[in-house]
Amino acid sequence: MKRKHYLIAGLAGLVVLAGAQAGVTAMDAADAPADIEINSLAQLYEPVQFDHAMHVDATSGSCVTCHHHTTGAPAEDPNCARCHRTAAESDVVGCKDCHSAKRFEADYLKGVAENKALYHTEKVGLKGAYHLRCMGCHREMGAPVGCQDCHSRTDAGDKMFRAGKYAPAPGTKPAGSH
C-alpha cells in the first residue's frame, strides 16, 4: 500500500520536473503580436495602436523592462528583486490581466482591505499602469508625452475638455469675473 504511494509521488515529481524543464526557456518577444490595440478603457480617447514590435527593438528585446516579472526574466527594480529574483513565467502578461480598471470602486477597496494575505495593497489601477509605464519612459527617452500624441480624443472627450467644436466662444469670461 505504502509502496504504491511512493511510486505515485515519484512519478508525479518527474512530471513536475519535466514541466519545469520546458519552462526554463522564458517567454520570447516573438510570442507576442507585432501590433496590439489597447482599447479596454477607450472612452474619451480612441484606442491606442501599440506597436509592440517597435518597442521590443527599443528595449533590445528585454521584456522585463515593461512586464515586471511575468515573462520569466528576473525583476530589475531592486525593490521588486527582493522577492521576485527567481521569477517563474506567468500565464498572463497583459496589463489588464493584473491591473483593475475599477481600482477605486468600493468593492475593490473592500477586497484589498479584507485580503490579509495580500502584500501589494497599493497596486495601481489599469489606467495608472498604462500611463505610469508609458509616460515615465517616454519622458526619459524624449518620446512624445502629449495626450493626443498616442490617442486622439473622441467626441465625448472633446465635450468633456470643452475643446474642438465644444470650445468656449471667443470672449467667454470665466465665471465670477466682472
Next chain:
Amino acid sequence: MMSTLNRRKFLKGGLLGGAAATVLGTKKAEAAHSFGGYPESMGVLVDLTRCVGCRSCEAACNKEQGLPTPAQPFDDQSVLNQKRRTSEGAYTVVNRYEVPGQDHPLFRKIQCNHCNEPACLTSCFVNAYKKTPEGAVVYDASVCVGCRTCMVACPFYVPAYSYSSVLNPVVKKCIFCYDTRLKLGRPPACVEACPQEVLTFGRRQDLIKLGHERIRSNPDRYVDHIYGEKEVGGTAWMYLSSVGFENVGFDTELGNEPIINYVKEFLTIVPMVLTIWPALFGGFHLLATRKEAVKNEQQANKR
C-alpha cells in the same frame, strides 16, 4: 479599574475629573476636547511626483459638478502660465511650479483639503458647513448669510464666493463629490479621470500608512513628509512631493493645531461679554450719572 479606585482617590481627582477618568479608563480627560476626524473617513493621497499637468481632473470636475463653461478649453496649457486659485467656476485648479535644480516643472492640484477639524465649519455662525462621516466637508447654501467668514478662516484660501447674486449668497468649493459619488462609496470624479493615478482614493488611515510605505520604498524620490497628515489637525487630502513643500506653493508654517484651537478661549467669553457686560456697565453708568440727574431734576423744580 473600579476595584483600585477608593473614595480618597475619587475625591482627589475632583468629582467630575475623577468620574471622567473612571469612565475613560487611562485616557486623560482633556483628550476628549480634540476631534481627530471620523475613523472610517475617506481621503485622497496626491502624489506630486506623478502629475504631468494634463488638467483632466479640472475637466472632470467641471462636468461632474455642472460648472459653467471655462474661458479656455481644458487642454489649453497656456493657463498654467499663471498661478490660479479656486473660484466659483472651478473647484479645482492645477498650477505649475518651476523648481530650481529640477529639469522639469512640478504640478500641483488645488482643491478643498477636507480638514478633520475644518476652520470654515468652526468659524461659521449659522452652521452652514458639515463634516460627514465619509470625510467630506459639505456646505448648505440655504442657511448661508454670505458673511464670508469661512473664506477668511480657511488656511488654504479655498472657499470662493459667488458675487453674481446679491440676494442669494453662495460660497462655492469642492465638496469631494459627496452627493453624487462619495456618499455611494465611489471615488470623486477627478480621481477617476486622472490618467497617472496621481490621486489615490481610500480610507484616510490606510493612505497615511501607504504614503509612508511609498516614501520608505523610494527614499530618493520623496521628501520624508506627508503634507496634511498632521497639518491643522489633519486633512483628508494629503500630499507627497519630491521637493520641499514650500517650493510648490504650500504653506509650511501652519502648524499642527486645528485653527479653532487658537480662538477657543476667546470664543467662550463672547456670550458672557454679550450678556453680562451691558447690564454691568449700564449699571455703572446709571450710578455715575444718578447724582447729576437728581441735581438737574431739583434745578428744574426750583424754576
